Amino acid sequence: MTEKTTGETLLSQYEKLGISRKVYRYGESVLEKLAPRFAQIDQVAEYNQMKVIAAMQEARVSEACLMGTTGYGYNDLGRETLETVYAKLFHTQAALVRPQITCGTHALALALMSNLRPGDVLLSPVGKPYDTLEEVIGIRPSRGSLQEYGIGYRQVDLLPDGSFDWEGIRAAIGEDTKLATIQRSKGYQTRQTFSVEQIGELIAFLKSVKPDLICMVDNCYGEFTQTIEPTDVGADLCVGSLIKNPGGGLAPIGGYLAGTQACIDNAACRLISPGLGKEVGATLHVLPSFYQGLFLAPSVTAAALKGAVFAANLYEGLGFRVVPSGSAERYDIIQAVEFGTPEGLIAFCEGIQSAAPVDSFVTPEPWDMPGYDSQVIMAAGAFVSGASIELSADGPLKPPYAAYFQGGLTWQHAKFGILKSLQRCLERHVIDDIPYNE
Numbered sequence: 001m002t003e004k005t006t007g008e009t010l011l012s013q014y015e016k017l018g019i020s021r022k023v024y025r026y027g028e029s030v031l032e033k034l035a036p037r038f039a040q041i042d043q044v045a046e047y048n049q050m051k052v053i054a055a056m057q058e059a060r061v062s063e064a065c066l067m068g069t070t071g072y073g074y075n076d077l078g079r080e081t082l083e084t085v086y087a088k089l090f091h092t093q094a095a096l097v098r099p100q101i102t103c104g105t106h107a108l109a110l111a112l113m114s115n116l117r118p119g120d121v122l123l124s125p126v127g128k129p130y131d132t133l134e135e136v137i138g139i140r141p142s143r144g145s146l147q148e149y150g151i152g153y154r155q156v157d158l159l160p161d162g163s164f165d166w167e168g169i170r171a172a173i174g175e176d177t178k179l180a181t182i183q184r185s186k187g188y189q190t191r192q193t194f195s196v197e198q199i200g201e202l203i204a205f206l207k208s209v210k211p212d213l214i215c216m217v218d219n220c221y222g223e224f225t226q227t228i229e230p231t232d233v234g235a236d237l238c239v240g241s242l243i244k245n246p247g248g249g250l251a252p253i254g255g256y257l258a259g260t261q262a263c264i265d266n267a268a269c270r271l272i273s274p275g276l277g278k279e280v281g282a283t284l285h286v287l288p289s290f291y292q293g294l295f296l297a298p299s300v301t302a303a304a305l306k307g308a309v310f311a312a313n314l315y316e317g318l319g320f321r322v323v324p325s326g327s328a329e330r331y332d333i334i335q336a337v338e339f340g341t342p343e344g345l346i347a348f349c350e351g352i353q354s355a356a357p358v359d360s361f362v363t364p365e366p367w368d369m370p371g372y373d374s375q376v377i378m379a380a381g382a383f384v385s386g387a388s389i390e391l392s393a394d395g396p397l398k399p400p401y402a403a404y405f406q407g408g409l410t411w412q413h414a415k416f417g418i419l420k421s422l423q424r425c426l427e428r429h430v431i432d433d434i435p436y437n438e
């Protein structure tokens with residue numbers, strides 16, 4: 001087949017799936033300019049793939065590690081080895097990687113509740129944390145929050161230009177400030193995501209003010225987007241979800257903490273029980289997916305990054321504000337597209353949903369999701385329920401009506417989803433027309 005006929009055959013395949021010639025051609029015109037960006041993403045993936053393999057080899061992962069345990073889970077070789085793999089990857093003394101950690105919020109709550117004591121103060125030097133953390137901390141009063149246990153909270157907002165408020169941070173650190181929580185990814189905000197280098201600068205400053213301050217990073221969505229992780233630049237503790245980047249789309253549940261021995265031991269005693277700590281916790285049948293998912297994670301993250309870069313350039317070309325911008329460096333896999341109207345956000349999510357391999361025929365609707373303070377719409381047709389390393393989109397129904405788009409286990413699926421979203425926006429007259437060259 002010549003290149004031209006291959007293109008036509010591909011187009012007919014897309015047309016069968018509801019993509020018009022116009023949308024397809026516009027997508028191709030956007031893609032043409034992205035080759036150097038994609039090459040750079042592939043290079044990071046290659047580096048990280050070697051890093052994962054090296055960690056697995058050094059930890060002597062063997063076939064026996066894939067077996068799993070039941071009951072108490074004493075002497076679970078696979079669990080202990082996997083925790084060594086994570087500690088090697090993150091260059092930390094220890095790690096806790098468990099299916100008993102339900103999600104990212106649970107992992108973060110665990111890290112905070114186990115390393116803070118009554119009378120301590122938690123500091124966020126990067127502004128408001130992720131929505132679900134508000135109830136963990138007690139910013140919004142909630143049963144079982146840190147606040148109920150007498151743990152204080154101070155927050156220093158970013159300056160209007162998005163930079164750290166160095167003087168404000170210095171002033172906020174007192175005798176009782178025990179732990180600083182730094183969220184790497186923007187989450188449901190339209191600030192920039194921090195690079196690992198920026199986080200390193202912030203941690204160096206925090207430690208210069210108070211050397212024994214525990215610096216924790218909410219690493220959700222950031223893993224493998226760069227060649228280094230926050231623990232490489234001084235973080236005492238790095239926390240994330242296995243149904244995001246490091247699970248590679250295969251982990252069906254779970255969370256991880258990587259950090260100092262003391263931080264990890266505190267977390268293990270809180271997750272399980274004082275006295276038992278890391279020694280128990282059956283892994284049942286999840287270990288193969290934890291190992292294989294981690295093995296795939298660098299290339300899955302690269303696929304998601306390509307999707308994010310493509311979406312940014314595609315919608316930016318149509319005049320929408322996108323965060324990060326089409327040309328910006330990437331430090332997480334999330335792409336925000338601001339639609340300005342609920343109709344735009346909803347149409348975008350419907351398009352993503354209709355591209356899914358699972359549940360493509362359902363229509364996502366806004367709902368009152370626990371932990372969030374406004375209605376949220378979510379589109380996901382995932383093999384693992386709620387997995388946001390799989391192609392998914394969501395956003396709170398409040399101004400600026402930003403759709404947060406992320407994931408894609410393969411670049412090809414991410415591309416298809418984005419084209420579908422544009423197709424739906426055209427059908428719903430959220431967008432009047434797109435540039436089109438025959």
Ligand SMILES: *Cc1c(COP(=O)(O)O)cnc(C)c1O
Binds near residue numbers: 103108130218241
């Ligand atoms: C997803 C996310 C969380 C919470 O994780 P869940 O698995 O949804 O509970 C926390 N912080 C950030 C930055 C996230 O992206």
